[in-house]
Amino acid sequence: MSEEPQLEARLESQEEFEPPASFVEQANVTDESIYREFEENWPEAWERAAELLDWEQDWDQVLDDSDEPFYEWFVDGKLNACANCVDRHLGERADQTAIEWVGEPGGTRTYSYAELHEEVNAAAAALRELGVEEDDVVTMYMPMIPELPIAMLACARIGAPHSVVFAGFSANALAERMQAADSEVLVTCDGYYRRGDALDHLSKAREGLEQVEDVTTVVAKRLGADAPSAVEDEHVYESVVDPHRGTEVDPVTRDAEDMLFLMYTSGTTGEPKGVKHTTGGYLSYTAWTSRAVLDIDPEDNYWCAADIGWITGHSYIVYGPLALGTTTLMYEGTPDYPEKDRLWELVDSYDVTQLYTAPTAIRAFMKWGTEYPERHDLSTLRLLGTVGEPINPRAWRWYHEHIGDGSCPIVDTWWQTETGGMMITTLPGIGTMKPGTAGPPLPGISADVVDTDGTTVDPGEGGYLTVDRPWPGMLRTLYRNDERFLAEYWQEHSDTENDNWVYSPEDGAKIDDDGYITILGRVDDVVNVSGHRIGTMEVESAIVGVEGVAEAAVVGADDDVKGQAIYAYAITEAGQTETDEFRREVIAGVEDAIGPFARPAEVVFTPELPKTRSGKIMRRLLADIADGEELGNTSTLRNPGVVEDIQQRVQERETE
Ligand code: PRX
Numbered sequence: 001m002s003e004e005p006q007l008e009a010r011l012e013s014q015e016e017f018e019p020p021a022s023f024v025e026q027a028n029v030t031d032e033s034i035y036r037e038f039e040e041n042w043p044e045a046w047e048r049a050a051e052l053l054d055w056e057q058d059w060d061q062v063l064d065d066s067d068e069p070f071y072e073w074f075v076d077g078k079l080n081a082c083a084n085c086v087d088r089h090l091g092e093r094a095d096q097t098a099i100e101w102v103g104e105p106g107g108t109r110t111y112s113y114a115e116l117h118e119e120v121n122a123a124a125a126a127l128r129e130l131g132v133e134e135d136d137v138v139t140m141y142m143p144m145i146p147e148l149p150i151a152m153l154a155c156a157r158i159g160a161p162h163s164v165v166f167a168g169f170s171a172n173a174l175a176e177r178m179q180a181a182d183s184e185v186l187v188t189c190d191g192y193y194r195r196g197d198a199l200d201h202l203s204k205a206r207e208g209l210e211q212v213e214d215v216t217t218v219v220a221k222r223l224g225a226d227a228p229s230a231v232e233d234e235h236v237y238e239s240v241v242d243p244h245r246g247t248e249v250d251p252v253t254r255d256a257e258d259m260l261f262l263m264y265t266s267g268t269t270g271e272p273k274g275v276k277h278t279t280g281g282y283l284s285y286t287a288w289t290s291r292a293v294l295d296i297d298p299e300d301n302y303w304c305a306a307d308i309g310w311i312t313g314h315s316y317i318v319y320g321p322l323a324l325g326t327t328t329l330m331y332e333g334t335p336d337y338p339e340k341d342r343l344w345e346l347v348d349s350y351d352v353t354q355l356y357t358a359p360t361a362i363r364a365f366m367k368w369g370t371e372y373p374e375r376h377d378l379s380t381l382r383l384l385g386t387v388g389e390p391i392n393p394r395a396w397r398w399y400h401e402h403i404g405d406g407s408c409p410i411v412d413t414w415w416q417t418e419t420g421g422m423m424i425t426t427l428p429g430i431g432t433m434k435p436g437t438a439g440p441p442l443p444g445i446s447a448d449v450v451d452t453d454g455t456t457v458d459p460g461e462g463g464y465l466t467v468d469r470p471w472p473g474m475l476r477t478l479y480r481n482d483e484r485f486l487a488e489y490w491q492e493h494s495d496t497e498n499d500n501w502v503y504s505p506e507d508g509a510k511i512d513d514d515g516y517i518t519i520l521g522r523v524d525d526v527v528n529v530s531g532h533r534i535g536t537m538e539v540e541s542a543i544v545g546v547e548g549v550a551e552a553a554v555v556g557a558d559d560d561v562k563g564q565a566i567y568a569y570a571i572t573e574a575g576q577t578e579t580d581e582f583r584r585e586v587i588a589g590v591e592d593a594i595g596p597f598a599r600p601a602e603v604v605f606t607p608e609l610p611k612t613r614s615g616k617i618m619r620r621l622l623a624d625i626a627d628g629e630e631l632g633n634t635s636t637l638r639n640p641g642v643v644e645d646i647q648q649r650v651q652e653r654e655t656e
Contacts (some may be wrong), residue, residue, distance in 0.1 A: 015393065017400070017433040019409045023382055027429025029292045034427070038443035045444055046073070046472055049288035050280065053323065054088050055079045056253050059280070063470065069490050069501045070477065071470040072257050073281035080251035081260055081283050082157035085322035086120055087251065089113045093298060097327045100301070101146045102346060104193040104333025109146050113325070116150070118245060123147075123154035125244035130185065130216050130235065134159035134252055137183040137262060141174050141205055143167040143192040144332045147220040147237060148308050149318045151187045156260060156279075159252035163262040163274075166309030167192070167201060169595040173272075174208035177264045178215070180274055181479065187237075189220040195337045198226035256280025262479050263311055265417040266535035267488060268524045274479030275417050282315075282420045283323055285473025289421040289442070290320030293411050294354050295383050295428055303329040304356040304385075305343065310532070311417040312387055316356060320421070335361060341372035348376035355403070356385035358531040362395045363561045370402050378403060383428055385411045388531025389563045390519050396435035414438040414519050416505055417533070418489070420473030423447065424517050437518045445471055449511045454493050454502070457510070462520055465509040466493050468502045525619065527556035527564050534566065534598050536619070542593030543568055543600075546586050548576035553609050553617045554600070557626035565601035567626040569609060569646070578605040602626070604649050608642040610634070625650055 024030055038045040043063040050059065059077030089098070094114040101109040111119065132138060138155050140162055142148040148164070155162040163181050165174050178186065188205040191198055202219060209215050220237035254260075260279045264272040290296045294316065302321055306312035308330075321328040329350055335343045343365075347355060365372070384404050391399075391412055400410055409428035415421060424447060426432070426439035433439070441447040446469040449457050457463035478485040493502040508520035522528060525536040536554040543552035551571040556564035570586060572578055583603045590598055610618040613636070624631055625647055634640045 015435055017409075017435070019429055019431070019433070020407050022407060023295075023409055024429045026382075028295050028297070029427050030429040032430050034430075035440075035443045042444060042469070046284070049284040049472060050074050050077070052287040052291065053079060053084050053280075053284055055280075059256060065470065068499060069470070069486070069494075069503070070482075071474065073278075073470075073472045074256040074284065077256035077280050078253050079256065079280060079283070080157065080159075080254055081279050081319065082120060082124075082153045083251040084283060085153060085156075085319060086113060086117050089298075089325040090117060093325050096298070096325075098322060099146060099149060099328055099330060100350060101330045102332065104331075104337060105196065111146065116153075119146075119150045119241075120153045120157060121247055121249050122241045122244040123150050124157040124249040125247045126218070126240040127151075127154055127160065127185070128158055128249065129244070130218070130240065132158065132160050132185055135259070136160045136185065137181040138162050138185045138187065139174075139178050139181065139183040140164045141167060141169075141186060141188045141201075141208070142220070142309075143189070143201065143222075144307060144330055145189060145192065145220065145222050146330065147187070147189065149330070152261070152308075152314075152318060153322075157249055157251050159254050159258065161259040161261050163264065164309055164314070165264070166307060166595070168309070168597045170592050171204045171207035172211070172593050173595055174205065175211035177272065177274075178208070178212045180264070180272070181262055184214055185216045185218075187218045187220070189222045189237075191223040191226070193222075193333060195334055198223050254279045257476070259476075261314065263314065263417055265311075266526055266533045266538060268526070268535065268537060270535065270537045270541040272535075272538075273484065273488070274481070275475045276477050276479050277420055277473075278476055281472035281474070283319055285421045285471065286315045286320035287323035289473075290316060290324055292427060293413060293422050293425055293442070294320075294356060294385060296321055296324050296326050296354065298325040300326045300353040301329065301351050301380070302326050302354045302356075303331075303347070303350070303352045305331065305335070305361065306356070306358070306387075311420075312356075315421050335364070336368075339372070340368045341375050344373045344376040344378060347378050347381060351380040353380055354383040354385065355381060356387065358388040359386050359391040359395055360389065360530040360562050362386065362391065362399050363563075365403075366395060366398045367561065373402050378405065381405075381408050383411065384408045385413060387413045387415070387422075389528050390521065391436065393435040400435075409433060412438045414507075414517070418475040418505070419467075419471070420475065423467065423471070424519075432514075434512075434516055437512070437516045440515045440517065441467075445469070447517060449509045449517065450493065454495070459513045460510055462508055462510050464493065464523060465505050465507045465517070465519070466502045467505065468500075470501075470503075474503070527554070527566055529556075529559075529564055529566060529597065530562045532597055534594070538594055539566060539568065539590055539598055539600065542590045542598075543570055543586055545593060546589035548573055548582060549586065551609060553619060553622055555619050555623040555626060557601070557623060559601070566598065567623070568600040568603045569606050569622055570603055571607065571609065572605055602650075602653055604646070604653055606642070606646050606649055608639055608645075610640075610642050610646070611638045612636065613638050622646070
């Protein structure tokens with residue numbers, strides 16, 4: 001970090017904002033005593049979250065911690081997630097909009113709770129007819145079209161866990177995730193619209209399926225006449241679902257601890273981790289945080305502008321909001337198409353009450369200028385939220401002033417795929433907001449910032465973020481890999497001999513005198529590009545997979561809009577020329593292995609990588625070089641001479 005931003009962070013963090021009175025008057029949670037209640041009555045206080053749901057059978061015990069850290073929540077409780085998100089709203093809110101979907105080229109689809117019920121039942125019956133049984137993992141490889149949440153809910157209805165693979169992932173990434181989950185059913189679609197173009201998605205899905213055996217595929221038609229190729233031997237979504245319209249499929253009774261879904265995420269090794277979430281704890285937790293933090297009421301027009309292919313969309317487009325019976329908005333496209341005011345046009349047209357988005361988007365809006373939001377009436381907004389990466393104070397203030405008109409609280413919510421839902425943030429009707437700082441842990445969440453010995457650091461000092469008590473939304477394990485679950489999340493800070501289990505999120509953080517936590521970024525080899533988590537090892541193995549590359553090192557470099565950008569250093573094999581064409585091949589290799597969102601912003605060819613005496617690549621140094629930082633002492637390197645050469649090559653690339 002250069003001197004200047006550090007200074008900005010210090011000055012700005014002293015700035016404080018109180019929740020506006022107009023918001024507090026109507027907020028779902030306004031009494032500060034909630035923190036104490038959770039503290040004094042933990043873990044039983046978590047019943048408050050579970051009570052937001054309808055249970056077929058009540059739980060006997062709130063938390064079973066007899067086999068730490070394999071915690072169980074709401075033990076022996078029985079419920080169905082789909083029944084909670086759809087059926088139970090039919091009485092009072094059958095005609096209320098559940099999902100409002102807007103296509104990028106225009107065109108909308110509106111599903112009332114009654115219509116959603118019909119769709120989900122028909123899809124559930126179709127999946128059953130295709131042979132899907134309880135506990136079979138169904139993969140979904142779909143963009144933001146209504147069939148995605150419908151298929152997820154249909155799976156939940158019949159007790160089949162879903163594994164959604166973000167549509168931006170490559171064919172290889174899809175195949176890898178289907179194989180890892182032993183998934184034999186895929187729901188996908190022909191394509192979608194992006195910045196005015198009809199994109200072919202089916203060819204990518206088919207390419208992935210070449211590597212997976214015996215898969216039953218269902219293809220939803222988004223493009224219709226624009227579809228790039230006719231659907232051949234796959235099942236067309238409409239033709240398997242339509243015959244079941246009007247059919248009712250009884251929601252399967254699931255145990256609280258039964259798996260609701262799997263979500264693959266990046267870690268320190270090249271192999272993605274299958275994060276397992278369960279039915280009772282996850283749904284209680286997302287419903288509770290949606291209500292307490294996003295302040296969702298059934299009457300709201302709530303919009304989380306994320307993609308359902310990532311955890312934010314699972315928890316806060318689908319499960320949390322629908323469990324509360326609200327209207328959740330879904331938008332297919334990008335914020336700058338057809339013009340840079342698209343989001344604000346939608347906020348205006350749909351009277352959006354809460355907007356939840358990522359700092360990377362806010363930084364792009366800032367760059368585009370205030371004229372775009374100024375074209376529209378945004379006065380229906382009462383709360384703003386951010387997630388996925390730290391928000392710098394300047395972007396926070398811009399969001400507050402130009403989108404929220406100074407009258408909306410902002411919740412800066414820290415959480416992860418693994419946590420299932422929000423963990424650290426202010427409660428919008430209670431907490432003082434400090435731009436740049438996520439806030440205190442939520443009631444019932446116990447977090448700390450510690451040094452390598454596990455000792456709490458002093459206020460203002462950097463350290464490792466830890467969570468030292470379980471919570472209902474937590475991952476239960478990594479799919480079929482308890483060992484990796486223990487190694488990745490529990491080994492580092494737990495004192496297992498004394499049964500003191502501490503979860504390690506792998507984030508750096510600092511804490512202030514008021515207990516507010518500022519997230520400083522990942523401490524493992526994971527890069528956060530536009531709020532998307534990408535393992536540097538995954539990118540490195542994709543690059544060395546390209547013929548002609550001998551070795552690679554990938555780091556995150558600072559980026560004004562994306563937060564971080566992928567910076568790759570590659571050593572070519574003897575005889576391979578370092579041409580622009582080869583650089584493009586390297587980039588294409590990453591797109592094929594992972595997806596275009598993981599594309600390196602820069603590839604620098606270098607004859608050597610800086611290494612420690614024990615042979616470890618000094619990634620920190622490579623990141624500093626990418627950021628143009630002054631470098632500290634490099635004399636401990638095995639090959640200090642290489643540094644200057646790399647610096648020069650980076651400068652050459654930048655001036656090109
Ligand atoms: O580094 C933290 C960052 O995103 C990581 C989790 O990524 P993922 O599992 O993909 O989930 C993203 C959406 C929940 C975290 O380890 N992160 C998330 N939220 C914040 C954040 N960093 C700073 N501030 C946040 N509010």
